[in-house]
Amino acid sequence: xxTEAVTYPTTPTEAAAVKKAGALPYAGGTDLMIHQAENIRNxxxxxxxxxxxxxxxxGITKGNNELRIGPLTTMAELAASAQIPPILSLAxxxxxxxxxxxxxTLGGNICTASPAGDSLPALYxxxxxxxxxxxxxxxxxxxxxxxxxxxxxxxxxxxxLAAITIPVPAQELxxxxxxxxxxxxxxxxxxxAVSLAVDDEIVRDIGIAFGAVGPTVIRCSPIEDxxxxxxxxxxxxxxxxxxxxxxxxxxxxxxxxxxxxxREAVAANLFAEFLETLNHPKP
Amino acid sequence: MTRTISFNLNGAPVKADAAHETRLVDLLxxxxxxxxxxxxxxxGECGACMILLNGFPALSCIMAAGAVEGxxxxxxxxxxxxxxxxxxxxxxxxxxAVQCGYCTPGMIVIAYALLRDDPAPDEQTIRSAMAGNLCRxxxxxxxxxxxxxxxxxxxxxx
Ligand SMILES: Cc1cc2nc3c(=O)[nH]c(=O)nc-3n(C[C@H](O)[C@H](O)[C@H](O)COP(=O)(O)OP(=O)(O)OC[C@H]3O[C@@H](n4cnc5c(N)ncnc54)[C@H](O)[C@@H]3O)c2cc1C
Ligand code: FES
Ligand code: FES
Numbered sequence: 001x002x003t004e005a006v007t008y009p010t011t012p013t014e015a016a017a018v019k020k021a022g023a024l025p026y027a028g029g030t031d032l033m034i035h036q037a038e039n040i041r042n043x044x045x046x047x048x049x050x051x052x053x054x055x056x057x058x059g060i061t062k063g064n065n066e067l068r069i070g071p072l073t074t075m076a077e078l079a080a081s082a083q084i085p086p087i088l089s090l091a092x093x094x095x096x097x098x099x100x101x102x103x104x105t106l107g108g109n110i111c112t113a114s115p116a117g118d119s120l121p122a123l124y125x126x127x128x129x130x131x132x133x134x135x136x137x138x139x140x141x142x143x144x145x146x147x148x149x150x151x152x153x154x155x156x157x158x159x160x161l162a163a164i165t166i167p168v169p170a171q172e173l174x175x176x177x178x179x180x181x182x183x184x185x186x187x188x189x190x191x192x193a194v195s196l197a198v199d200d201e202i203v204r205d206i207g208i209a210f211g212a213v214g215p216t217v218i219r220c221s222p223i224e225d226x227x228x229x230x231x232x233x234x235x236x237x238x239x240x241x242x243x244x245x246x247x248x249x250x251x252x253x254x255x256x257x258x259x260x261x262x263r264e265a266v267a268a269n270l271f272a273e274f275l276e277t278l279n280h281p282k283p
Numbered sequence: 284m285t286r287t288i289s290f291n292l293n294g295a296p297v298k299a300d301a302a303h304e305t306r307l308v309d310l311l312x313x314x315x316x317x318x319x320x321x322x323x324x325x326x327g328e329c330g331a332c333m334i335l336l337n338g339f340p341a342l343s344c345i346m347a348a349g350a351v352e353g354x355x356x357x358x359x360x361x362x363x364x365x366x367x368x369x370x371x372x373x374x375x376x377x378x379x380a381v382q383c384g385y386c387t388p389g390m391i392v393i394a395y396a397l398l399r400d401d402p403a404p405d406e407q408t409i410r411s412a413m414a415g416n417l418c419r420x421x422x423x424x425x426x427x428x429x430x431x432x433x434x435x436x437x438x439x440x441x
Contacts, residue, residue, distance in 0.1 A: 026350060029346050029347055030342075032347075033345040037325070040305070050347075050350055050352070097330070098340060098393070098411070098414065099393065100342060183411075185414075
């Protein structure tokens with residue numbers, strides 16, 4: 001039974017206990033209110049637990065080895081933050097519209113686990129992890145393990161997403177591109193996130209991830225393995241072959257918004273476009 | 284389940300009896316009679332239901348009433364007594380930026396917040412700020428012109 005007193009919990013474990021009792025966690029509400037629209041109209045909506053009062057779920061803090069982002073951090077806060085890797089700011093700034101970004105949260109975007117969730121490709125390339133709390137336990141896992149399918153996560157019924165962590169120092173070069181039919185409020189057809197660390201023009205580390213071209217984000221480990229250890233000009237020279245590898249690694253579907261064939265072609269082109277930028281690496 | 288929700292509405296503390304999951308747009312229109320707020324799409328896409336939540340533009344059709352407990356909500360009605368509102372209203376009028384008027388309250392609310400934070404936005408800034416506000420009548424050029432005009436006339440209004 002969800003009582004009045006606990007619909008506004010103040011600690012993570014208290015909030016997790018209310019979820020366990022059957023309440024729907026409410027972060028920004030921008031996905032939840034739409035999923036529950038019919039239930040709300042019919043008076044059938046389960047009780048909600050509003051997470052906003054949980055202090056520990058807010059804010060961005062930098063530790064020695066990692067950056068910790070509270071799940072209630074809004075897209076607008078992330079878009080404006082100088083503390084987080086720019087690729088995550090860019091991706092969050094490409095979401096929805098300004099007013100949507102003022103209320104939509106990072107935690108909500110991750111827990112929705114949409115194949116087109118715009119924060120996800122960036123988080124995959126940054127090797128982000130999630131911290132999950134229940135009334136009795138705390139566990140961590142990489143974000144790519146947390147998301148198990150379209151709309152599916154590893155959350156147990158008594159668990160909440162309590163933090164997102166990103167190892168620091170993160171990579172230092174980033175590339176992000178979202179393809180969608182208009183600037184605002186358009187669901188991604190294909191997106192590409194690349195996070196790159198370079199020593200003396202040699203690729204030390206690279207994360208490559210595509211959004212909206214598979215049941216979950218597609219991280220291109222085989223391409224990453226080929227790239228690591230190579231000088232940037234080799235990536236540029238081999239761009240046709242690498243773009244073909246990108247085309248082979250995505251698994252898009254036909255839907256209302258695009259065909260699989262279109263998405264495959266765009267994914268390859270987006271990757272080629274990124275490789276083109278390496279011809280004149282910026283200082 | 285009906286509960287009591289307490290928040291600050293247009294500068295005054297208020298209480299409302301409603302289910303937590305009631306959409307904020309319905310709470311404001313039905314319980315408070317604030318019909319300046321419009322429902323267009325009901326899905327967060329059009330901006331007709333724009334309010335300020337703690338001063339920032341937010342979409343009341345995809346927010347639950349329970350989420351504003353203890354927060355500050357400002358609607359177009361709450362802006363009416365401000366000098367910025369008069370300047371915006373006059374500019375929308377002068378630029379011919381109102382046709383059917385359904386989108387106008389949302390446009391004014393977001394323009395109000397934009398001009399508060401940016402005294403002299405260029406066209407691109409105005410278009411980006413208002414990218415989530417749809418208008419089916421004007422074709423947007425007059426709306427951008429109205430906001431530009433309001434910025435020029437802003438004086439000490441914000
Ligand atoms: C008009 C419009 C445009 C949009 N555009 C985009 C876009 O461009 N890109 C994009 O990726 N998305 C977009 N979205 C989808 C949505 O806004 C995002 O997914 C957003 O980040 C969700 O965050 P929220 O805080 O509103 O989540 P909520 O709706 O509050 O929550 C989403 C889900 O996650 C659960 N949840 C939330 N927080 C937690 C937690 N800490 N622990 C456990 N469970 C939790 C909730 O119970 C719910 O099931 C759009 C939505 C709308 C309405
Ligand atoms: S009615 Fe809220 S955005 Fe359209
Ligand atoms: S004036 Fe009619 S929708 Fe904008």
